[in-house]
Amino acid sequence: MNIINTVAPISLDNLKIYFAEKNSLFLIDYKNSSLKGKKLLTYLGNLNVPCDINFEGNSTEEIWEIIAEYLNTTSLIDIPILENIVIQLLLEKKGILANNNKELIQRNETILDDWILKLEGLTLYNMYIVADNCFGDFINEFESDDTTDLKGINFVSLLKRENFYSFYEKMSHEKPKFYTHLFKEYIYKGKNMYEYWANKNNPMFLLTFGIASGVADSKQHIEAKIKFLEELSSMEKIKTE
Numbered sequence: 130m131n132i133i134n135t136v137a138p139i140s141l142d143n144l145k146i147y148f149a150e151k152n153s154l155f156l157i158d159y160k161n162s163s164l165k166g167k168k169l170l171t172y173l174g175n176l177n178v179p180c181d182i183n184f185e186g187n188s189t190e191e192i193w194e195i196i197a198e199y200l201n202t203t204s205l206i207d208i209p210i211l212e213n214i215v216i217q218l219l220l221e222k223k224g225i226l227a228n229n230n231k232e233l234i235q236r237n238e239t240i241l242d243d244w245i246l247k248l249e250g251l252t253l254y255n256m257y258i259v260a261d262n263c264f265g266d267f268i269n270e271f272e273s274d275d276t277t278d279l280k281g282i283n284f285v286s287l288l289k290r291e292n293f294y295s296f297y298e299k300m301s302h303e304k305p306k307f308y309t310h311l312f313k314e315y316i317y318k319g320k321n322m323y324e325y326w327a328n329k330n331n332p333m334f335l336l337t338f339g340i341a342s343g344v345a346d347s348k349q350h351i352e353a354k355i356k357f358l359e360e361l362s363s364m365e366k367i368k369t370e
Contacts, residue, residue, distance in 0.1 A: 130154055134183075137162040137169055139176070147178060154179040159195070160186040167198045174204030177318075181209050193233055200240045203279040205286070205318055212286050216293050219244060223299050244284045248296060249305045250274075251288075254312045254322060255333045274306040285317060291330040 131153040135143045139155055147153045157169070159182050164172050173180055184192050199211045220226040222234050222241055234241060253271055256264035287293045315321045327334050 132156050134158065137164040137172060139178075144178075154181060156180070157182045159184050159191070165191075166195050167202065169195070170198055170202050170206060170208075171204050173208070174202075174206040179207070182211070184210070193236070196233065197237055197240075199283065200237055200244070201280050203282055205282050207286055212283070212290060213292070215244070215283075216287055216290060216296070219248075219287075219296055223296065223301065225295055225299055240281055243281050245301055246303060246306060247281065247284050247308060247311065248287070249300060249303070250308050250312070251322075251326065252297070252300075252333070253305050253307045254326065255337055257307070257312070258323065258326070259337060268307060271304060272306045274308045275310055276308065277310050279316065282317070285322065285325040288325045289328050289330060294330070294332055297333070 131146075131150050133143050133146055133153055133155050135155050136158050139157075143155070147155065155178060157173075157180060159165070159169075162169065182195075196211065196214055199208070200215065217226065218230055218234055218237070218241060221228045221230055222238075222245070228234070253268050256268055287296075310316070312322045317325065329335070
């Protein structure tokens with residue numbers, strides 16, 4: 130891969146290099162860029178080119194500011210360093226990894242909780258995509274959320290990363306919701322949720338795909354899913370007793 134070191138906005142000459150050699154990635158020098166925070170994320174989201182950010186020379190506060198903007202942005206964008214930072218924060222918040230970023234998590238607790246709810250809701254989505262709709266009745270027992278708010282849209286960007294899926298080793302005490310708009314509509318630059326969920330690094334999707342193709346044992350899978358749903362339903366009962 131050809132790495133193009135640049136500032137943002139990206140010069141016309143560097144853009145020409147990218148269009149001439151598509152196997153390129155723009156590495157944005159954040160310290161020396163005139164675009165920062167929300168403006169940079171919006172710019173890169175609209176430009177839609179392969180990119181990452183180099184934070185060398187930036188203060189902790191500057192980095193934390195753009196992390197907060199990334200968590201809250203409505204612009205869909207692939208930025209590997211921010212994706213990996215957020216994965217780390219989510220796993221720490223859930224107690225899967227040691228909490229080494231307590232202050233940063235506390236600053237962004239509300240939006241991180243929102244990401245967690247949407248990502249945990251994908252356990253219901255994974256049942257929803259089973260072709261014969263055998264989980265339909267069970268899914269209907271859970272709350273639907275029709276929000277059209279796209280804040281935190283980049284939760285879908287984590288799904289392609291293999292290091293994300295330990296997230297599902299521990300579920301929060303909130304019952305998952307089925308996010309109707311987020312899960313069914315083509316709102317991700319013309320794509321729908323399936324385009325992000327169906328990938329080679331997603332063990333839950335691969336199992337579902339295996340059942341659909343006859344490779345995996347559908348009976349065992351259905352029994353396991355029913356047990357999982359029953360356990361989720363009991364969470365709310367425990368909380369209210």
